[in-house]
Amino acid sequence: MAVQISPSILSADFARLADEAAAVPNADWLHVDVMDYHFVPNLTLGLPVVESLHKATSLPLDCHLMIADPDRWAPAYAEAGAGSVTIHAEATRAPVRTLRQIRSLGARAALALNPGTAVEPYEGLLGEVDMLLLMTVEPGFGGQKFLDMVLPKIRTARSLVRRHGGQVWIQVDGGVDTTTIERCAEAGADVFVAGSAVYGADDPAAAVDALRAQAAA
Ligand code: DX5
Numbered sequence: 001m002a003v004q005i006s007p008s009i010l011s012a013d014f015a016r017l018a019d020e021a022a023a024v025p026n027a028d029w030l031h032v033d034v035m036d037y038h039f040v041p042n043l044t045l046g047l048p049v050v051e052s053l054h055k056a057t058s059l060p061l062d063c064h065l066m067i068a069d070p071d072r073w074a075p076a077y078a079e080a081g082a083g084s085v086t087i088h089a090e091a092t093r094a095p096v097r098t099l100r101q102i103r104s105l106g107a108r109a110a111l112a113l114n115p116g117t118a119v120e121p122y123e124g125l126l127g128e129v130d131m132l133l134l135m136t137v138e139p140g141f142g143g144q145k146f147l148d149m150v151l152p153k154i155r156t157a158r159s160l161v162r163r164h165g166g167q168v169w170i171q172v173d174g175g176v177d178t179t180t181i182e183r184c185a186e187a188g189a190d191v192f193v194a195g196s197a198v199y200g201a202d203d204p205a206a207a208v209d210a211l212r213a214q215a216a217a
């Protein structure tokens with residue numbers, strides 16, 4: 001399983017997003033956190049920024065929708081050029097329909113679970129997703145401390161995916177840095193979001209390389 005690194009622009013300079021994307025040419029994805037002041041107590045960016053960013057970078061955009069009504073808005077992110085669109089299990093009311101719409105528009109579809117949300121009830125949706133996102137902090141802010149309590153859930157998710165047989169990536173997001181990434185990889189994660197660990201570093205590209213090396217260690 002190849003390690004994939006997805007730097008989160010939440011920790012970048014929002015006035016210089018094209019430059020910040022260009023600073024991580026060695027990344028696999030660019031993680032874009034969409035927040036709406038309802039699902040999470042923070043507000044970031046929406047469709048117009050995703051459309052512009054898609055034109056400004058060749059990195060595929062990994063759009064993480066932390067919004068109250070993903071069923072209404074997720075397809076538009078796929079249309080705006082997102083490479084993947086992630087909806088939260090806690091917010092969607094029609095996951096099958098929304099995940100299928102995302103895929104039919106040519107993007108990868110992903111389902112996110114907050115730290116306190118169990119993965120077992122979603123086993124039946126594994127055929128509808130390309131990726132499961134297991135939050136390793138409560139969503140809303142960058143720079144929070146990694147929650148070790150999520151590690152057993154990563155293991156459970158990995159065994160469910162193995163049993164399912166299909167190709168489903170397991171992504172972790174929140175507090176991922178060169179010390180926590182190894183534990184996540186060992187538990188079965190293969191896609192790693194990192195905000196402050198990348199954009200808080202003097203050399204973001206070197207930070208991406210360091211994370212990749214630690215994850216593979
Ligand atoms: C938080 C976001 C994360 C955030 C992670 O709700 O979903 O993507 O950028 O930031 P770090 O890596 O600093 O914890």
Ligand code: ZN
Binds near residue numbers: 032173
């Ligand atoms: Zn995120």
